[in-house]
């Protein structure tokens with residue numbers, strides 16, 4: 476019989492609006508901690524994989540940061556919501572399958588059901604992190620308001636009702652990301668080096 480999968484020691488669940496810098500910030504954490512300690516998990520990964528297959532699309536482009544995915548975003552949101560209605564943990568389970576590093580960085584929680592799934596599966600290890608940027612900054616990074624996307628649960632589902640453990644302000648005139656991420660990196664390093672998975 477196969478060994479049971481090891482539990483993570485820390486699960487950092489990130490959320491934030493489009494172009495707030497979720498990928499940028501989580502990539503920075505990944506590069507600081509290294510691939511043996513930390514993995515990035517994207518809930519949109521299995522969603523895009525399945526959606527691309529069913530619709531004959533280019534998965535690499537759908538996963539990339541370019542404009543390609545934006546053509547399909549509104550429809551992918553609806554498609555994913557149908558799946559989630561039947562099983563709210565569907566994409567969370569697929570995205571975490573096989574992850575073996577002690578620190579998991581989930582880069583794209585969007586809904587309360589995503590956060591609830593991690594808090595229920597890993598209550599001691601889960602922490603929530605919000606990445607925020609002003610609309611001006613997001614616009615400079617290529618964002619423009621799209622009806623059916625920016626006013627939908629996918630973008631607004633975590634606007635209220637959550638007390639984040641950390642809020643990272645990803646702006647040129649905010650304290651540096653290095654500085655803001657210090658407590659998170661410290662916790663991750665402690666968690667990774669602790670011998671027991673039962674406590675942080």
Ligand SMILES: Nc1ncnc2c1ncn2[C@@H]1O[C@H](COP(=O)(O)OP(=O)(O)O)[C@@H](O)[C@H]1O
Pocket residue numbers: 491492493494495496497498499500540616645646
């Ligand atoms: N602090 C930053 N410094 C420089 N470029 C940034 C910063 N934050 C984000 N970006 C850039 O802005 C764009 C959007 O960021 P991204 O991380 O893809 O946002 P999200 O994943 O939230 O949609 C990317 O091109 C990214 O490289």
Ligand SMILES: C[C@@](O)(CCOP(=O)(O)OP(=O)(O)O)CC(=O)O
Pocket residue numbers: 492493494497498518519522538544548551552555583585629
């Ligand atoms: C259908 C989606 O999963 C698409 C997510 O795509 P990305 O995770 O690439 O989005 P950003 O990084 O915010 O630009 C959204 C959803 O509601 O599940």
